[in-house]
Structure formats: C-alpha cells, structure tokens
Amino acid sequence: MRTQIVAFVVLLCIGCHSATADQRRRIYFLESLSPTLPAAVRTIDAFKKRLSEKTTEQFDIFIDYMELVRFPTQAHVDRTVQYLSGKYREAPPDIVITLGRAALPFMAKYRDAIAPDVPIIMTSVPTRDARASNLQNVFSITTEYSFSKTIDLAQRLQPNARDLVVVGGASEYDRQWLDLARGELQQYSDRYTIKFIAELSYYETLEEVSRLPKDTIVMMSFFFADGAGQPQVSPEVAAKVAQTSPAPVYSPISTNLGTGIVGGYMDSWEEEGIAAADVAFEILSGRSPDTIPRENTPLHAYQVDERQLERWGMKKSRLPPGSTIRFHQFDAWEQYHWEILGMFAILLLQASVITGLVIERRRRRAAESQLRQRLLEILHLNRTALAGALSSSVAHELGQPLGAIQNYTEAAIIYLKQTPPNLAKVEEILASIQRDDERAANIISHLRGLLKKRHEVEAQKFDLNEIINDTMQVVGAEAIRNGVELEPYRSNGALPVRADRVQVQQVLVNLAMNGFDAMRGSKPGERNMVINTACADGSVEVTVADTGTGVPPDKLNKVFDAFYTTKGNGTGLGLSIARMIVETFGGRIWAENRPSGGALFRFTLPLLKGARQH
Numbered sequence: 001m002r003t004q005i006v007a008f009v010v011l012l013c014i015g016c017h018s019a020t021a022d023q024r025r026r027i028y029f030l031e032s033l034s035p036t037l038p039a040a041v042r043t044i045d046a047f048k049k050r051l052s053e054k055t056t057e058q059f060d061i062f063i064d065y066m067e068l069v070r071f072p073t074q075a076h077v078d079r080t081v082q083y084l085s086g087k088y089r090e091a092p093p094d095i096v097i098t099l100g101r102a103a104l105p106f107m108a109k110y111r112d113a114i115a116p117d118v119p120i121i122m123t124s125v126p127t128r129d130a131r132a133s134n135l136q137n138v139f140s141i142t143t144e145y146s147f148s149k150t151i152d153l154a155q156r157l158q159p160n161a162r163d164l165v166v167v168g169g170a171s172e173y174d175r176q177w178l179d180l181a182r183g184e185l186q187q188y189s190d191r192y193t194i195k196f197i198a199e200l201s202y203y204e205t206l207e208e209v210s211r212l213p214k215d216t217i218v219m220m221s222f223f224f225a226d227g228a229g230q231p232q233v234s235p236e237v238a239a240k241v242a243q244t245s246p247a248p249v250y251s252p253i254s255t256n257l258g259t260g261i262v263g264g265y266m267d268s269w270e271e272e273g274i275a276a277a278d279v280a281f282e283i284l285s286g287r288s289p290d291t292i293p294r295e296n297t298p299l300h301a302y303q304v305d306e307r308q309l310e311r312w313g314m315k316k317s318r319l320p321p322g323s324t325i326r327f328h329q330f331d332a333w334e335q336y337h338w339e340i341l342g343m344f345a346i347l348l349l350q351a352s353v354i355t356g357l358v359i360e361r362r363r364r365r366a367a368e369s370q371l372r373q374r375l376l377e378i379l380h381l382n383r384t385a386l387a388g389a390l391s392s393s394v395a396h397e398l399g400q401p402l403g404a405i406q407n408y409t410e411a412a413i414i415y416l417k418q419t420p421p422n423l424a425k426v427e428e429i430l431a432s433i434q435r436d437d438e439r440a441a442n443i444i445s446h447l448r449g450l451l452k453k454r455h456e457v458e459a460q461k462f463d464l465n466e467i468i469n470d471t472m473q474v475v476g477a478e479a480i481r482n483g484v485e486l487e488p489y490r491s492n493g494a495l496p497v498r499a500d501r502v503q504v505q506q507v508l509v510n511l512a513m514n515g516f517d518a519m520r521g522s523k524p525g526e527r528n529m530v531i532n533t534a535c536a537d538g539s540v541e542v543t544v545a546d547t548g549t550g551v552p553p554d555k556l557n558k559v560f561d562a563f564y565t566t567k568g569n570g571t572g573l574g575l576s577i578a579r580m581i582v583e584t585f586g587g588r589i590w591a592e593n594r595p596s597g598g599a600l601f602r603f604t605l606p607l608l609k610g611a612r613q614h
Contacts (some may be wrong), residue, residue, distance in 0.1 A: 025094040025284065026060045028115075030084075032100035033173075033224070034233065035065040039255045039269045040099050043123060046273025047097070047280075054281045062093075068102045069173040069224040070231045077106070084114045095280050097121045102173050104129055111135065119283050123272045126180070130295060137289060141275045142297045145177065145252045147219060148184040149265035153302055154217040154250050156318045157262065157309075163216040164192035167209060167241055167249075169223035169232060170199045177222045185219075192217070201228040202237070206244045213247065220251035220261060235259050248312050254303065257326060262312065263304030271298035409433065459585070461608065464495040464504070464533055464540050471508040471531070475516075482516045483524050489532040495540045496608040499585040504605070507581050507589075510574040511544040511601045518548025518599060539587070539604040547598040556591050578603070 031040040044063065051059070064087075066080050096115050098107060104125055111120070122130065123141040130140035147166075154161070164185065168178040178198055185194055197208045205226065212218065223237040235255045242249040242260025251257075254266040275298045282292045302323040309316060310329065319325075333340060416422075468488050479486040497504075512529065519527040532543040551559055560579040582589045582603045589603035 024058055024060050026062065026091055027280065028088070028093040028096045029061070029063040030096060030098045030103055031063065031065045032068050032098065032102035032106065033065075034067055034070060037233070037255065038235065039124070040065075042269040043099060043273040043276070046270040047277045048273075050274045050277035051281060054277070055284075057284075060091075066103070066106070068106060069171050072172060077110075081110045081113055088115050088118075093118050095119050095121065095283060097123065097276055097280070100124050101126060101129065101176070104133060107138075108133060108135060119289065121276050121279050121283075123276050127295070127297065138294070139279050139283075139292060140295050141272050141279070142295055143267045143272065144265075144297070144300055145180065146184070146265045146300070147181045147221075147252055148187065149302075150219065150250050150252045151185065151188060151217070153264060153304075153320060153323075154219075154248070154262075156320065157312075157314045158215065158217055158248065161215045161217045161247075162192060163213060164188060164194045164219065165209075165212060165216055166194070166196045166198075166219045166221060167205065167223070168196065168198045168221035169225050169234070169237070170227045170229075171225035174198070174222045174224055181219065181221055199227040202226040202230060202232060205237075206240060209241050209245045212245060216247040218245050218247050218249040220249050220253070220256055222253065242308075248308065248314075257303055257305060260308065261305065262308040262314070263302065263323075263326075265300060265302050267298050267300045274298070458500050458502075459498055460501060461496055461498050462501050464497050464542065464605070465490045467501065467505050467508060468531055468533060468542075470505055471512065474505070474509055475512045478513070478516060479529065482520070482527065484516055484519060484527040484529050486512075487528065487530045489530060491533045491535065495533055495535065497540055497585075497605045498608060499605055500581070503581045504585075507578040507603065508542070508544070510578050514574060514601075515544060515546035515548060515599070518546055518550075521549060522547055535607060536604070538607050540607050541602060541604045544601045545594060545598060547594075547596075550593045550597060550599045551591055553593065556593070559591055560589065 029040075029044055031037075033040070040063075044061075048061065064084065068077070068080075093115060096118050098104070098120065101124060104122060107114075107120060107122070117137070120135070120138045121141065122138060124143050125140050127142040127144060130142050133140075151164070166178065166181050166185070168174050168181070175198075178196065182196070188194065197205055200208065205223075209218070218241070220238045220241055223232055223234045225231050234253075236259075238249070238251060238253075238256040238261060239259035249261045250264045251261045252264040252266050254268055257263065257266065275296045279292060279296060283289070302320045304319060304323060304325055305327050306316075306325050306329055307327050308314075309325075316325070468490055472486065472488055476486060508531070512531070515529050519529075526547055528547045530543070530545045532545070534541050534543075560575045579589050582605070585605055587603055587605040589601070592600040592602070594600055
C-alpha cells in the first residue's frame with residue numbers, strides 16, 4: 001500500500017511539472033573533455049531515450065563542453081567558472097550531470113560558485129574517486145577501468161606472451177590513468193616484462209609501438225595529449241596504435257572498442273546514460289535524496305571485436321564466460337538466411353513446376369501422337385468406306401477395259417490364224433489392248449492411293465488442279481452410275497498449295513459423294529455437278545456444286561458437326577472429317593444453298609507464297 005502511495009505521488013509531481021509549459025525544468029550536461037568524443041554523444045543519447053521512456057514530461061536539456069584536458073590552464077578554468085555561474089544564475093538548472101573523471105575535482109572546487117544547491121549526477125567516475133569525494137547532494141555513476149581484468153582477457157588469448165606494454169598520453173588526465181594502471185599491473189611483474197610508452201610525442205609513440213615483438217600484450221590507456229604538448233583525440237590515437245602495432249592491442253576503455261583493439265573489460269556508455277536517467281527520474285519525481293543510492297555502477301563485461309579475433313587468429317573458445325562479442329561478421333547464411341531459404345523455396349517450387357510441365361508436355365505429346373494415329377485411322381476408315389461405296393462403280397469401270405481386252409485378244413487370235421496372218425490388224429489390236437490396260441491401271445492406281453494406310457501426315461507442294469483430275473478418275477464411274485453429269489472447271493494456271501495430297505483428295509471425294517446422294521431424288525437429265533477452282537485473296541478456293549435437294553437453312557452451320565447426318569444410313573463423319581482436314585492446313589470450309597436449287601460446298605487453302613494469282 002505504501003508503495004502505491006509513493007508511486008501516485010511521483011506521477012502526480014511529474015504531471016504537475018509537465019502541465020505548465022513555461023515551467024519546463026532544465027537539465028544541464030557538463031562534458032569535462034572534448035565535444036569530438038563519441039562517449040558523450042552516446043551517453044547523452046541513451047539518457048534522453050531512457051528518460052522519455054519513464055515520463056512524458058518535456059525538459060530543456062543543455063550541453064556544455066569544458067575541455068579541461070585540452071585547456072588545463074587556470075585562466076581557462078576561471079573563464080569556464082565565470083561562464084557557467086552566469087548561465088546557471090540566468091536559467092537555474094534542476095539537475096547537473098557531469099561526464100568524465102576530470103569533472104570531479106572541478107566540481108569539488110567550484111561547485112559553490114556554479115550550482116551550490118543543485119543535485120549533481122557524476123558519470124564515468126572511478127569508484128574509489130567517488131567514494132573519496134565529500135560533495136553533498138551528489139550521485140555517482142561509477143565505472144571501473146580495470147586494467148587487471150583486461151590483462152586476464154589478454155592472457156587467455158595470448159598465453160605465451162611475456163612482454164606487457166602500456167601506451168598512454170602525457171596530460172595530467174592521462175597520467176592519472178597511467179598511475180592507476182601501474183598500481184593494478186604490479187601484480188603481473190613476476191610474469192611479464194612491463195613497459196610504459198608515455199610522455200613521448202605522437203610520432204615517437206607510434207615509432208616505439210611499431211618495433212614491439214609480435215608476442216607482446218599491448219594495453220591502450222587514455223591519450224589526450226602527447227609529450228610535445230599537442231592535444232590528441234584519444235580514440236583516434238588508439239586506432240592508429242592498433243593499426244601500427246605488430247601485436248594485438250587491448251583497452252578497458254569502451255570508446256576504443258571498434259577502433260582496432262581486440263577488446264577489454266569495460267562498461268558501456270549507453271549503460272551509463274541509462275543509469276544516469278534512472279537516478280535523474282528519481283530526483284525529478286521528488287523522491288527524498290536520502291532514499292536514492294549515492295553510488296550506481298552499470299554492468300561491466302568482457303567485450304571483444306570479432307573482426308580483431310579473426311585478424312589475429314584468436315579462438316573464441318578462449319574467451320571468458322559471458323563475454324560479449326561485438327561487430328559480429330555475419331556470413332551469407334547468417335545475414336540472409338531467410339532470403340536464402342526463400343530463394344531455395346522459390347527455386348524448388350520452380351523446379352517442381354518445370355518438372356510437372358515437362359511431364360505434362362510429354363504426356364500431351366504422347367496423347368497428341370495417339371490422337372494423330374486415331375485420326376489417321378479414322379481418315380483411313382473413311383476412305384475405306386468411300387472405296388466401298390465406289391466399289392460397284394469401280395468394278396463396272398474396270399469391266400469395260402477388261403472386256404474390251406478380252407475381245408481384242410480373241411480378234412487378234414483370229415487374225416493370226418489367217419494365211420497369211422494379218423499382222424497389221426494384230427498391231428492395231430495390241431495398241432488398243434495397251435490403251436485399255438493403262439486405263440484399268442489408272443483406275444486401280446487412284447483407288448489404291450485413296451485406300452493406302454498412312455502413319456503420318458505428309459504435307460507436300462502440289463498443284464490443286466492435279467487433285468481435281470485424280471478425283472474425277474475416282475468418282476467418274478460413280479457419277480455415270482448415278483446419272484450425274486460431272487463438269488470440272490479448272491483454273492487456267494497452276495494452283496500451288498502445301499498440304500497432304502491424299503487427304504485433300506479425300507475432302508473432294510467426300511463432297512462429291514454427298515452431292516451424288518443429294519441428287520438421287522432429282523430427275524434424270526437434271527443431275528449436274530460442277531467442280532470449280534479459282535484464286536481469291538491469296539487462297540485457292542474449290543467449289544463443289546450440285547443440283548440436289550440443298551441444305552435446310554437452319555442446318556448450314558451444323559452439317560460439319562461430328563455425327564450430324566440427314567441420311568438414314570449415314571455416319572455423320574464425312575463432312576466433319578473434311579472440315580478437320582481443311583482447317584489442319586490453314587483453310588476453311590462452309591456450305592451455301594444455290595438460288596436455283598441445290599447446294600454449294602466451298603473450301604479454301606492458302607496459296608503458296610510467290611505464286612501468281614490468275
């Protein structure tokens with residue numbers, strides 16, 4: 001219950017402060033070093049983020065850089081005190097947050113002149129310095145720059161090293177840290193030959209570092225000024241030392257991580273900013289200073305740069321337990337494993353689709369091949385049926401030349417028995433026998449071509465007029481038997497097309513036989529059929545006209561459908577087969593009725609390119 005009341009009071013206080021815009025409270029940051037250091041930026045950014053997470057109150061935040069190391073003179077310090085005291089009187093701070101160890105002695109000496117009663121949070125302060133201070137209303141975010149624990153890390157990674165070198169600057173601030181390092185590293189004097197590279201100029205320092213043995217442990221401290229009095233940027237010096245050194249470089253300073261050092265036992269500037277924000281929130285909430293811890297230590301850990309481990313061939317297995325590996329070098333799988341998995345999934349899907357399509361294509365080809373064979377069989381059966389329908393006419397047609405041959409033979413025998421034999425007559429008779437024999441052979445040849453069974457469609461170039469002649473030979477006898485006067489009207493010139501010769505002839509025979517059937521009810525002498533060829537718009541047009549009963553107007557589009565027939569004994573396949581053949585070779589077929597009676601069946605085939613039209 002008591003906890004809930006305290007929380008309510010805290011929120012009430014924050015709400016009251018945030019309710020009035022002109023009473024926004026002020027937070028001042030004092031960076032004791034240079035504005036170029038990333039440590040201050042990272043600490044302040046983490047502070048702002050953390051505070052915004054804990055409250056919606058808006059604060060005025062100011063940042064001042066004292067540069068106590070780069071300008072260590074008393075004149076600069078006096079000017080800084082004068083500037084800050086005037087600024088703070090004009091806009092009094094609610095909290096002052098200092099950054100860096102150098103701010104502690106400064107505030108110990110000049111606090112009364114700058115902010116005598118203002119709560120102060122001092123960050124990045126060594127623990128023993130914070131405990132030695134007697135400042136009132138001061139809260140410390142302590143840090144531990146542990147050179148000894150950093151050496152423990154180096155020992156694990158370089159177990160055979162026998163030399164230990166510490167590199168540092170020459171400013172008063174730098175010397176303080178070097179003194180700390182000397183004290184901590186004294187315990188390693190029996191194991192290592194310890195050397196300090198300090199108080200030298202920047203270039204002399206790098207020269208000394210470049211001559212170190214490869215099995216040396218190099219420790220980097222702060223370096224804000226060199227022995228020549230030239231100011232330096234400590235992380236930049238650390239980067240150059242790491243680049244120049246033939247041996248691995250370590251440091252307990254987190255600002256140096258990422259500059260080329262292997263790593264060290266260090267804190268996090270972000271963690272210091274978060275800790276400072278937590279303390280500031282308690283103070284701004286009105287909590288009694290006596291209940292707020294005076295000393296707050298953010299989490300420290302071993303941190304290493306994975307790139308440097310790979311550079312020096314160091315094994316991760318040698319790292320202390322709980323070490324944080326920074327700058328992890330992701331391989332392609334680690335960095336893009338979802339993308340890679342997605343790519344493989346897409347490739348697998350594509351492969352599956354392609355495999356399925358290939359299988360389906362093979363099945364379709366097999367089905368198409370089977371279908372072609374079935375169609376060829378149907379076409380052959382249709383031709384066989386036509387031949388059967390023509391058989392009596394063909395037999396009658398063959399009977400005439402065969403009977404004549406027999407009569408000629410008997411006459412030749414008589415002429416040969418005469419004394420002397422009448423050889424002139426025999427010669428005439430033999431010539432007549434030869435003509436009738438050729439006639440019978442042509443009839444058989446045309447019928448054999450129609451009946452020939454084929455396994456593939458044979459498209460070839462031919463003159464369509466020749467097919468008209470062949471068709472007349474095949475159906476001529478049937479026309480005579482049915483009393484039909486058959487009149488061909490062929491084009492004067494050649495009509496070259498590319499198609500299957502036998503199948504086109506099959507179309508004409510089908511159309512002719514249908515016409516003969518349609519004229520069975522017509523009177524003798526009125527049964528006429530005309531087969532005509534002509535050129536029309538790049539095509540060859542064939543017309544088969546009869547004087548039969550015609551086609552019912554509503555059936556003109558149905559007569560080419562499979563199994564549709566008007567005959568009592570018809571199969572309904574003749575015209576559908578004709579349409580299939582014509583369309584296979586790029587043509588079309590249709591039916592019309594003649595105004596004078598009878599039907600017209602027309603079909604077209606593409607005229608070969610380059611052929612002259614007549």
